Amino acid sequence: MILKPLFFITFILLTAPAFGQTIKIGELNSYKVFAAFLEPYKKGMDLALEEINTGGGVLGRKLELVVRDDGGTPGDAVRVAEELIARERVNVLMGTFASHVGLAVANLAAQRKVLFVASEPLTDKIVWENGNRYTFRLRPSTYMQTAMLVPEAAKLKKKRWAIVYPNYEYGQSATASFKKLLKQAQPDAEFVAEQAPALGKIDAGAVVQALAEAKPDAIFSSLFAADLQKFVREGNTRGLFRNTVVFNLLAGEPEYLDTLKDETPEGWWVTGYPWSEINTPEHKAFRDAYQKRWKDYPRQGSVVGYTAVYAVAEAFKKAKSVETEKLVEALKGLKMQTPFGPIEWRALDHQSTMGAYVGQLARKGGKGEMVNWRYADGTKVQPSDGEIRALRKE
């Protein structure tokens, strides 16, 4: 009985945080649940960290990443975030992948008054309806990515549209935004069929069949990962794409595109990341460094992880402090360079203006790639400031 408290005290002493040495970034993510995206993400983070620390760190101190797996559920993620805040005493929280996990951590960040840089979750709500003072988001949101595709969609003047989306918030809000924006750009567009298979469980044959029955001119899809692959293969076999144009969010990201290989459907309009073709100086520098460090090519996740660490570092530099309130003020309106070019962290809704690439899919040598692409700047795909203020209830 005496041993136990002794053991406990030793344990506390051993795990007591070392003070003052480094600036800590508490990064939590669903590394095992969304491993395909998050392994490259982690490599991107590590690269950025090494670059920053070789260059002398920030504020004369080294940056340190404290990385945790959040188990992919909001409940566990909140506990892990509490651990990062209370035990590790991190200066800033970063990460999360799924929207509901991101929202839960954002909610905790507001309660505990800690800065949270949500790197990956796409939900519009994290900066709009549920936005709060302490939460910032890096990636272009569902709304932004949808808005990027609308100009090309409207240009085609296709009348009959069918929609397919994974049945959860991301797919639902992509669909809602697309319908709204396309109707604005092309009032005579009709929506003739809608399919909402459960995430990860699409019954692709039946879905493709049902879409074909509606005889659409064009399809808007927000499927990804395994659902996308099943949809593409069934659609190819059943000839669904022969006379229909398809617009698919995210399908140009290497994480999803590379798995399609010789099934890659030609001519689809997608958002994504044509990593091998972007030759701006900032992207070349990033790509070379990444390939040198990891002997592998960068994915979308790599860019997100890399940029997120730099964003936090820039915030520390601009704030000249590690205090949360000063960091929040510093991030508002912060301008910085990224592999995709310069971005700004909007003071209005804490959304970064990082964009994405819009282009068409093509097959080359049994592999998929993006052609005819352009960079869609995140500043240009936003609703009006008034709408956002109304959503943020400010």
Place this chain on the structure above:
Amino acid sequence: MSSSAVLLQFLNGLAGASSLFLVAAGLSLIFGVSRIVNFAHGSLYMLGMYLAVWLSARVGFWASVPLAAGVVAVAGLVIEVFLLRRIYRAPELLQLLATFALVLVIKDFALWAWGPEDVLGPRAPGLASAVTIAGRQFPQYDLFLIVLGPAVFVALHVLLRHTRFGILIRAATEDREMAGALGVNQRLLFTMVFALGAALAGLGGALAIPREPANLEIDLALVSDAFVVVVVGGMGSIPGAFLAALLIGEIKAFCIGLGYSEVTLVAEFIVMAVVLVLRPWGLLGRPLAEARGVTPTGDFQAASRNPLLIALVALTIVPLLSDGYALVLLTDVLVFALFAVSLHLLLGPGGMVSFGHAAYFGLGAYAAALLFLRWQLPMELALLAAPLAAAAGAALFGWFCVRLSGIYLAMLTLAFAQIVWSIAFQWDALTGGSNGLVGIWPAPWLASRTAYYFVALALCAGAIACLWRISASPFGYALRGSRDSPLRAGAIGIDVRAQQWTAFIVAGSFAGLAGALFAFSKGSISPETLSVPRSVDALVMVLLGGVQTLTGPVLGAALFTWLEDAVSREIAYWRAAIGAVILLLVLAFPQGIGGFFRQKLTRWSR
């Protein structure tokens, strides 16, 4: 829908049904003979997929199919001989815990061996394109599946009806003690049936690769589908499984064809609920033979009071030592301990397995959140009123569930939980849909970690004591009597169903309290609080701690929560690590940790 569209969707349904049947058949065989609820069946299927993709790059698709099935059969053999065989004598359900651990280990193995990215297999050579049916393109491979399903069915039928091996399997399915008494080598039979079932799972996985990519999420998605098919058909009945697969395959295809694709989220669970309410043994199942010689679970000796009091005092002084993470973690432990103890009332004294206990946890959490956010009730009131919602849910579902028994009861609880889950998932306006609800924080005076910890401690300790007291009350004894011998209990005037129904309501209310405490400790909730993994976690906690002790579930909850926290921080492959720890514990302490301690204590006190 035009008539040709109907025809095509019918064919789609048939193709889906065939693949469902392949997996379900193996699961049904295994359960029929060994009564093992094999959670790892989906993992074996996943293994079949990955193996087939990997092999088909080397030996071609058609050769890879039997090879993959063979390798998975060997894996099944190894699992049976080295793991399951050692624990057949242990309390029932321990095998379930072991197969759950296998799920974790196999998932991380696949991640390690084949990487995180989904891998799309090749198309089947010779059947790569489509044929024109009624003016529409239909994949040749799907036609092949439509033929293959019935072919496998016939082959299994012949095997079961007309071979000696088949006769033994049927005998063991009907009455395994009697088969054993007549000199059937049970060890060999169990091993062979498990390997056969695994081979079918592997075959199903291998045959799926032309239609879907091998991915790490398929295991749990698949095993729940397979269970539904098996239960709807009647456990152990191969024709039943075939019929159920057809029914579910067609219903899903026509939901999509008619434009109600959202329903596919729960279609199979709605079917299962309806079938089980109308036919308590599934479509073609028969009442399970009473397993004889099951040792009565014994009475739950109240754990000696002193250690418990010491533990309580220790928990009360923790805030003096730390105001940080220790409190957060302990709050989780307390909440889950209450959740596990509430499940234990059903599982232990009640003898009713619930696969859907998260329904009440989630109902409590959502009720608390909605009362607080939408109806603006003070947080304290919302917290205390939430269990009523869970009780109402438990009263409704329990009323149907207590009319069934064994695995059917368990699956009906799962069906109800999934239906509640899908409502929370889909009803955006009220529940916030898949994102859930945020901003559910305690009142300012309870908002600090320390204050909330004391709230959780007081409520959880009080509620757990209350549940223990209930187990030892006359009601608890009546419940145990109903479990051990429903006939005799009925004869002495105990209304068995009323006892069981009451147990559901009591357990549900306390789970609801745990859920409400959970909601306010996290500040947000999502449909995950109602999900299958949440139910499974509770089961794992109870089984890990030991069904036969009262304190077991508390120990199990503490150990499992602590493990998840500590291991996921230190080890990259933390799922496999947790799985391995559970396997070790299962083999070392088949009575659960609580049971182990009790044995030690009794021996020591003698």
